[in-house]
Every structure is written in C-alpha cells, then in structure tokens.
Amino acid sequence: MTDRRATPAAALTAIGAAxxxxxGLVAAVSGPLHxxxxxxxxxxxxxxxxxxxxxMGRARARRPRTGRRMPWAWAQVGAWNAGNALVIGGSLAGIPWLVDVxxxxxxxxxxxxxRATWLASVPRWVEAAYRVFLVLLAISTVVGVAIAHLRA
Structure with missing residues (x-):
C-alpha cells in the first residue's frame, strides 16, 4: 500500500505550478483591463x-529519505505562500509595511x-547552483522591499 499523505515537497511543487x-491568466487580462x-x-x-x-519543491523532493520528520518543511510552505500573498497584496494596495511582513x-x-539543501543523487555543482539561487532570491527580496518603499 502506498502512503498517500501530502508532502511539503508535493505541496511546493503543485502550488508553484498553479x-x-x-x-499567465493575470498577464492575459492585465492589458485589456488596463x-x-x-x-x-x-x-x-x-x-x-x-x-x-x-x-524548492523539486529540490525538497530530492532530499534523502532519512525516516526523520522534518518539522520545518510545512513551515516553509506556509511562510512562502503567506509571504507571497502579503507582498502582492501590499504592493497592489500601496501598503509597504505589508510588503515588509x-x-x-x-x-x-x-x-x-x-538548511534543507542536502540533496540526494545530484552532482555537487547542482546543489551549489541551487544554493546560489536561494541567495539570489533573498537578495531580490531585500531589493523588492526597497522598491516598495520608494514607490509608496
């Protein structure tokens, strides 16, 4: 019998694809609706x-299965999605403190x-590239905060 419980990796991947x-849908209507x-x-x-x-979901899926619980994995899913919602909402409403939060x-x-980048069965350069990707995302987050405050 297969374990059909949702995993953080599957959630990140599915929500990311969605x-x-x-x-794409927002792009399709943004022009006509001005x-x-x-x-x-x-x-x-x-x-x-x-x-x-x-x-992030695909990388998390590549983690070796240790049998240990990963208590922070679901926190990653929640923080990433709540953070994105607040950034988008704060930007659209012109409320920089929401973007900050x-x-x-x-x-x-x-x-x-x-912290979860111990990937399995990938070359070291792939793991290093993924870590660089995460650092670039962090830098772009800080730049985005500055832009939100300048624009408000």
Missing part, C-alpha cells in the same frame, strides 16, 4: 510564487530551504 498558470500593476503581478506570480516555489516570511522560508 502560480505559474495564475500568473491593470496598473498587472504585468508586475503576472511576473511576480510566475517567477517568485511559481517557478521559485516549484524549484511578507518579505520577512519569504526570508524565513528561504532560510528553511537553504
């Missing part, structure tokens, strides 16, 4: 909420992801 689709931040929202949904989350959650999720 965000890519949602970002949405001021439509292209930014679409790009954010696709790249940050979608592709980055999908990559969301960014703190995103950074927490990235720390959890970075």
């Amino acid at each position: 965000c890519v689709v949602l970002g 949405l001021a931040l439509g292209s930014w929202t679409a790009a954010y949904l696709v790249l940050v909420a979608g592709v980055a989350q999908y990559a 969301g960014s703190v959650l995103l950074l927490a999720a990235l720390v959890i992801a970075f």
Whole structure:
C-alpha cells in the first residue's frame, strides 16, 4: 500500500505550478483591463510564487529519505505562500509595511530551504547552483522591499 499523505515537497511543487498558470491568466487580462500593476503581478506570480516555489519543491523532493520528520518543511510552505500573498497584496494596495511582513516570511522560508539543501543523487555543482539561487532570491527580496518603499 502506498502512503498517500501530502508532502511539503508535493505541496511546493503543485502550488508553484498553479502560480505559474495564475500568473499567465493575470498577464492575459492585465492589458485589456488596463491593470496598473498587472504585468508586475503576472511576473511576480510566475517567477517568485511559481517557478521559485516549484524549484524548492523539486529540490525538497530530492532530499534523502532519512525516516526523520522534518518539522520545518510545512513551515516553509506556509511562510512562502503567506509571504507571497502579503507582498502582492501590499504592493497592489500601496501598503509597504505589508510588503515588509511578507518579505520577512519569504526570508524565513528561504532560510528553511537553504538548511534543507542536502540533496540526494545530484552532482555537487547542482546543489551549489541551487544554493546560489536561494541567495539570489533573498537578495531580490531585500531589493523588492526597497522598491516598495520608494514607490509608496
């Protein structure tokens, strides 16, 4: 019998894929509806909420199975998605402190992801590239906070 419980890796991957689709839908309607931040929202949904989350899910799925529980794995899923919701909501509403709170959650999720980068059956350079990817996401989060405050 197969264990059919949801895993954090599957959740990150599925939600990431859904965000890519949602970002495409936002892109499709942002022009005709003349949405001021439509292209930014679409790009954010696709790249940050979608592709980055999908990559974190795939990396988490590559972790060796140790039999140990990973208590922070679900925290990563929650922090990443709540953080993205707050960043998008704060940006669209012009409320920089919401972007700040969301960014703190995103950074927490990235720390959890970075600590979980002991990947199985991948070359060292793949693991190193993934860690660089996470660091670049953290840097872009800080830059995004600065932009949100300048724009508000």
